[in-house]
Amino acid sequence: MSERLLPPSLQQVASCLSGYDPSALPVAQAQEFIARFVPRVRTVEKVALRAALGRSLAADVVSPIDVPSHDNSAMDGYALRGAELASDGPTRLRIAGSGLAGQQFAGAAGPGECVRIMTGAVMPVGLDTVVPQEFTALEGDQVVIPAGAVRTGDNRRLRGEDLALGQPALRRGKLLRPADLGMLASLGQAEVPVWRRLRVAFFSTGDELRSIGEPLDAGCVYDSNRYTLHGMLQRLGVELLDLGVVRDDAHALEAAFREAADSADAIITSGGVSVGEADYTKQVMKQLGEVAFWKIAMRPGRPMAFGRISTGGPGSKSAVLFGLPGNPVAVMVTFYAFVRDALLAMSGAASAPLPLLRARAVEAIRKKPGRTEYQRGVVERDGTDWRVRITGSQGSGILRSMSEANGLVVLHHEQGSVAAGDWVEVLPFEGLV
CATH class of the missing domain: 3.90.105.10 (Molybdopterin biosynthesis moea protein, domain 2)
Incomplete structure (x- = not known):
């Protein structure tokens, strides 16, 4: 079976979207663009x-x-004919034998008779009801069933x-x-x-980044993004290729992109796509592939690159590229806004958007219409309703706010400020982070 089909170009996809503007792209339009562009694996x-x-x-x-393959009992008790249940007093039936799970009652129950039966046992021929044993009393070889204990057909699982x-x-x-x-x-x-499992390569870019175990020089920070990406990707069950930290060097970046495109179906990078950052990342992305640089109408996570990176030359391979911002919170938000669903679609999964729950805002939340905002929140039960409070400062570099939160308050594109007590939608973290 063919592994790859000829994919559309960025220009072809963009031409299908009304009002496409890469410098002011709504979240919904970016999601639609990605869904139209990404290929699916073809190997079974x-x-x-x-x-x-x-x-x-x-x-x-x-x-x-x-x-099940036969009608069977859903209870430990006695199998009987529902038509023989008395409506005005107790029913007395003689016990004709027993049927155990995995065995079938070999005899026949005549009029006025029942069969002792266990859960899962095949229903004896002609019997259609089971009375649980705790509703009965034994008198010699008879079972006594109070009036109204069961109705015809109760506690019987039907074939198929x-x-x-x-x-x-x-x-x-x-x-x-x-x-x-x-x-x-x-x-x-x-x-x-x-x-087959999707293969995903990921790496961080930046001269200021250090890996765990390395000393921190002045102005440097430890690379946290690869660890959050690794955790989020593990939840999707994809094969991972961690290429580490790549410096702001054109040759190093080109080598990393070529290795990733040669080995993976998708590439995820963090950093190097914002205005004012080193130009090498954007330069190499453009050189090796077909890449759009977006400014998305969202907060956090405004800058993003998306497209395709190729190895070049005979037998060239390509991979879908997600160039995420460098700020830790923005990496996680853009991953769940755009990357997660795209990777699942590439893996052959049917579309299943993440569910949102409704909660009342504990406090007022300032918001300008015209962009989608994702604010970190703590969701708690309040009687029959949910309520959510914001986890303080919402700066895109404050990863602690994500660690303290258990969900994202999703304030949609056209939505304005929220008053205390208003309903908002929340994307729960349970099962995600």
Whole structure:
């Protein structure tokens, strides 16, 4: 199967967007641009069921059997005919035998008889109801059932109730969760077809950056962005190539971009895309690929580069590029605003935007219409509602504010200032960071 299809150009995608302006791009338009541009992996592999967690399903799975395969009991108790339940007093039935899980009652229950049955056991022929044992009393070889304890059909699981033979169980593009693995196991599936893992290379740029373990010279800082990117990418189950810190040097940057494009499907960089930063990063991006430099109407995370980087020469390979800002909070916000969904789409996953919850603002929040803002907040339960408070200073370099927060307050493009008590939308961090 072909690994790559011929992708559209940046110009082709831009021509499809009304009012496209790279110097003032709304968040929604940038998201649409990226969704139209990114390619999908095309290689399918079969993996063992236990290795499939978090992978994207490459084909529909159709149930080869009925689940459950027989009518069975949902309770430990007694199987009986619902028509024999008395409505005006207790019902007395003789116990004709028992049926255990994995075994079928071999005899036959005649009129006025019931069968002792365990959870999961096949329902005896002709019986359609199960009364839980705690609702009954024994008198010799008879069971006594109070009036109204059960109704006809209670506590019986029907054949094919979960999945019927030939029914689609999971659709192509499904990101497989623990419940999905259990469902596939219930169908007897030892292997599952998934798209191959996406390969993502990432590195930070800047002469001022130092890796953990190195001494800090005057004016230098430790590189935190690679660690947050590594954590966010790990959650997506992609293969990672960490290229470390790359200095503001044209030759070093070119070598890093070529290595990344040769080995990965996507490249993520942090730093080097803002006005006033060293020109080498932008220069090399333009030299090696087709790259748009955006000023997005958002806060934090205004500067961003997006496009494609190629190795050049015969047999050239290419990778999608996400050039993120250098400030730590802006890296995380732009990753969740743009990169996460794009990487999942490239991995073959069906579109599944992150869910937002509604919460009441504890305090007033200043906001100008015309840009999307992501403010760090702490969401707490307040009776039946949620409430959210901002974590103090919202500077894009204050990573501590992200560590203290448990969600992002999303203030949309046309939205203005928020008064205390107003409803706002919040993107929870649980499962993300």
